[in-house]
Amino acid sequence: MKNFTELLEQESFSKDDIIRILSSKGEEEQLLMQKAHELRLANIGNKIYLRGLIEISNICSKNCYYCGIRKGNKNVSRYLLSDKEVLKAAQYAYENDFGSLVIQGGELESDAWTGRIENLLREIKKLSNNELGITLSLGEQSEDTFRRWYDAGAHRYLLRFESSDHDLYHKIHPNDALHSYKRRMEAIDLLRKCNYQVGTGVMIGLPWQNVEILAEDLLRMKELDIDMCGMGPYVEHHDTPLYKFKDELIPLEERFSLSLKMIATLRLLIHDINIAGTTAMQTIDPEGREKAFKAGANVVMPNITPTEYKDSYLLYDNKPGTKDEKEDSTQKVIKIIKESGFEPGTGIWGDSPHFKKRSK
Ligand code: SAH
Ligand code: SF4
Numbered sequence: 264m265k266n267f268t269e270l271l272e273q274e275s276f277s278k279d280d281i282i283r284i285l286s287s288k289g290e291e292e293q294l295l296m297q298k299a300h301e302l303r304l305a306n307i308g309n310k311i312y313l314r315g316l317i318e319i320s321n322i323c324s325k326n327c328y329y330c331g332i333r334k335g336n337k338n339v340s341r342y343l344l345s346d347k348e349v350l351k352a353a354q355y356a357y358e359n360d361f362g363s364l365v366i367q368g369g370e371l372e373s374d375a376w377t378g379r380i381e382n383l384l385r386e387i388k389k390l391s392n393n394e395l396g397i398t399l400s401l402g403e404q405s406e407d408t409f410r411r412w413y414d415a416g417a418h419r420y421l422l423r424f425e426s427s428d429h430d431l432y433h434k435i436h437p438n439d440a441l442h443s444y445k446r447r448m449e450a451i452d453l454l455r456k457c458n459y460q461v462g463t464g465v466m467i468g469l470p471w472q473n474v475e476i477l478a479e480d481l482l483r484m485k486e487l488d489i490d491m492c493g494m495g496p497y498v499e500h501h502d503t504p505l506y507k508f509k510d511e512l513i514p515l516e517e518r519f520s521l522s523l524k525m526i527a528t529l530r531l532l533i534h535d536i537n538i539a540g541t542t543a544m545q546t547i548d549p550e551g552r553e554k555a556f557k558a559g560a561n562v563v564m565p566n567i568t569p570t571e572y573k574d575s576y577l578l579y580d581n582k583p584g585t586k587d588e589k590e591d592s593t594q595k596v597i598k599i600i601k602e603s604g605f606e607p608g609t610g611i612w613g614d615s616p617h618f619k620k621r622s623k
Pocket of ligand 1: 498500
C-alpha cells in the first residue's frame with residue numbers, strides 16, 4: 264500500500280484514496296494541510312479575496328429541514344432589505360475596496376423578485392463604475408431568471424447541492440417538487456449554460472452522512488468541474504426538524520476537522536478554484552477562518568448586512584458576529600488575513616482562475 268505522502272502527490276484520486284485522506288488524523292492530517300497549502304501557493308498565490316456579504320432577505324419559500332429561516336419556522340421575524348439599504352451596503356463595499364459582493368437570501372421565485380434583483384444589479388454596477396463583481400446566492404431559479412440576472416451584471420452564483428447522495432438529500436429536505444434533487448442538479452447545469460462561474464458545496468457532519476458520501480461529494484464537484492466552493496460544518500438550529508437528531512451527530516470538533524480536510528482534499532482535486540472559508544467554521548472555532556485559509560481556502564465573506572437585521576438571518580444556532588457593525592467585521596477580517604500570513608485581495612474581482620482557464 265502507498266504511504267500517505269505518496270498518496271498526496273498523486274495527480275488523480277479514486278474514491279478509496281479520498282476516503283483514506285478524509286480519515287487521516289494527527290501527523291497525516293498535518294501533511295494533508297501542508298500539501299493543500301503548497302498547491303494553493305503554486306496555483307493561485309497567497310491572496311484571500313474579499314466579498315462583502317449582503318443578506319438581502321430571510322423570507323424563504325422552502326422548508327429545508329436543517330435551516331433556521333425555513334418557511335415553517337414561525338419564530339423568525341422576517342425582513343426584506345429596501346433597495347436603499349442594499350445600495351448603501353454596496354456603496355460601503357465599493358468605498359472600502361472589497362472588489363466584490365455576494366447577495367444571499369431565502370429562495371423566492373416571482374416576476375417581481377426577478378425584476379427587483381435585476382434592477383438592483385444594474386444600480387450596483389452603476390454606482391461602482393462597473394467595478395464591483397457580484398455573486399448571487401438566491402437559490403434555484405428558472406433559466407430565464409438566471410439569464411436576466413447574468414445580463415444585469417451578476418457573474419458568479421453559489422448553489423450548494425448540499426449532498427450528492429440522493430437518499431441523504433431527501434432525508435434533509437421535504438420529499439416534494441419544491442425540494443427536488445433533480446431540479447437542484449439541473450439548476451447547477453443551467454448556471455453553467457448561462458455562463459456563470461459556478462459555485463456549489465455541501466454541509467459536513469449531517470445526520471446519516473459518512474466519509475463515503477463526502478468522498479462522492481468531492482468527486483461530484485470534480486465531475487461538475489466547478490469554479491467555486493463554499494462548504495462548512497452543519498450546525499444545528501433548535502427550531503428545525505433535524506434538531507431532534509442532534510445527539511446522533513459527530514461532535515462539533517470532529518465536524519470542524521472534517522470540514523478542514525474536505526477543503527484541503529478539494530484543493531488537491533482541483534488546484535485553481537475559489538474556495539471560501541465559511542462563517543459556520545468560525546461558529547465552531549473562533550480561529551475557524553484562519554485554519555480554513557491554511558487548509559487551502561482563498562475567499563472570505565465579511566458580513567456587511569445592516570446590523571439591525573443580522574440577528575434575523577440565523578441559519579444555525581450561535582452564528583458569530585451578529586452584533587458587529589460592518590466596519591468591525593471588515594477590520595477584523597483584514598487583520599486575520601494579514602496575521603495568518605496571507606494578503607488581502609482588495610480592489611479586484613478575484614475571479615476563479617479555473618473559470619478563466621476554461622473560458623480561454
Ligand atoms: N436560500 C439559498 C441561500 C441561503 S442558504 C440557498 O439555499 O441556496 C445558504 C446555505 O446555508 C445553504 O446552501 C446551506 O448549505 C447552508 N445552511 C443552511 N442551514 C445550515 C445549517 N444549519 N448549518 C450549516 N449550514 C447551513
Ligand atoms: Fe431557504 Fe436556503 Fe434555508 Fe433552504 S437553505 S430554507 S432554501 S434559506
